[in-house]
Structures are given as C-alpha cells and as structure tokens.
Amino acid sequence: MGGGEAVLGLGAAVCGLGFLAVAVAVAVVAVLIRRAARRAASTAAELVGSVGVELAGQAGGALEGAVRRIGQEELGRGWRAFRKQLELEALRRDPEQLHRAVLKLAQREEGRLSPQHVVTELELDDRTARDALERLRQEGKCRLEDEDASLYVFPAFLERRPVKVCDYCDSVYEPDEVQGTCPGCGAPLHDAVTV
Numbered sequence: 629m630g631g632g633e634a635v636l637g638l639g640a641a642v643c644g645l646g647f648l649a650v651a652v653a654v655a656v657v658a659v660l661i662r663r664a665a666r667r668a669a670s671t672a673a674e675l676v677g678s679v680g681v682e683l684a685g686q687a688g689g690a691l692e693g694a695v696r697r698i699g700q701e702e703l704g705r706g707w708r709a710f711r712k713q714l715e716l717e718a719l720r721r722d723p724e725q726l727h728r729a730v731l732k733l734a735q736r737e738e739g740r741l742s743p744q745h746v747v748t749e750l751e752l753d754d755r756t757a758r759d760a761l762e763r764l765r766q767e768g769k770c771r772l773e774d775e776d777a778s779l780y781v782f783p784a785f786l787e788r789r790p791v792k793v794c795d796y797c798d799s800v801y802e803p804d805e806v807q808g809t810c811p812g813c814g815a816p817l818h819d820a821v822t823v
Contacts, residue, residue, distance in 0.1 A: 733746065738787060
C-alpha cells in the first residue's frame with residue numbers, strides 16, 4: 629500500500645468508514661476543487677450538480693486513478709490539513725505515539741516544556757497534555773521544575789556546560805571566574821558539568 633492509500637486507510641479507520649467511502653469522498657472533493665478553480669463564478673448548486681456527472685463517467689480503474697491523484701496540487705493545502713487531522717487523531721488514540729511526540733517536542737525546546745506549550749504545539753486538550761507529561765515524569769524522563777506543575781524539565785535535552793565546584797561548600801563557579809581554590813571558603817575546586 630502506498631503513502632496515499634495508507635493515509636486513506638487510516639482515515640477510514642479513524643472515521644469509522646470503509647476505505648471506498650473515504651476514497652469516494654476525497655474524489656468528490658477533488659472534483660469540486662477542480663470545478664471551482666475552473667469556474668470561480670459558479671454557484672455551489674452548480675458545482676454539486678456537476679460532480680455526479682463527472683464521477684459517473686469514471687469506470688473501473690479511473691476512480692482508483694482519481695483517488696491516487698489526491699496528493700497533486702489541486703488538493704494541496706486541503707490534503708495536508710486532512711493528513712494533519714488524521715495524525716492528531718492517531719496521536720490522541722495512541723499513548724506511545726503521544727509519548728514520542730512529547731519527547732520530540734521537549735528535545736526541540738531544549739528540555740523545558742509547559743503543559744500549555746504541549747497543548748498548543750500538538751493541538752491537544754489540557755487534560756491529555758498534562759497526563760502525557762505526568763506519565764513521562766513517572767517514567768523518570770522529566771521532572772517538575774516548580775510545585776504548580778507549570779514547567780517540566782527533561783534533563784536529557786538540557787544544554788550542558790562546564791563549571792568548577794567547591795569540594796567543601798558545593799559552590800558552583802564559571803571556569804573563567806576562579807582559579808584553583810574556592811573564593812568563598814578556600815577549598816579546592818573540581819571540574820564538573822551542569823545544566
């Protein structure tokens with residue numbers, strides 16, 4: 629099954645329709661868009677009336693060919709929007725896929741995510757976003773930065789930088805700020821990495 633057929637199959641499963649029903653619906657939309665592009669002044673009634681005539685003339689493989697042309701320019705943005713909605717619905721239904729999407733977003737955002745950011749970027753409801761973040765926290769992939777659960781930190785994706793740490797008082801200094809001993813207590817410093 630090619631990419632277009634796989635997406636149609638997913639669309640059929642998500643919508644609870646058969647593959648052929650989704651394929652015909654998409655073919656109807658393609659005909660409407662072609663007609664609208666050719667005759668921008670046509671009324672909606674004329675467009676709908678002409679769809680049946682054009683589809684009726686397609687027999688056997690012609691309808692299948694029409695379905696295969698879905699990815700062409702005439703559907704362009706509409707097809708991409710349809711695929712995006714299918715992907716979002718699959719994301720909502722599959723916890724593992726949601727888990728991967730949140731981790732990918734955390735990596736892109738350099739290890740810091742708020743539930744609202746997950747809601748906005750992944751187009752989820754607040755409850756689903758918070759549940760996904762909480763699941764990742766329970767698995768040890770992230771931690772809460774503050775008590776009100778407004779920021780989750782993913783240590784694996786944080787930027788790391790070299791520092792000097794005091795062996796006695798645990799003070800942390802930038803490497804270019806100090807030499808061999810702690811300015812606060814005089815104890816030796818050792819090299820470390822922090823986030």
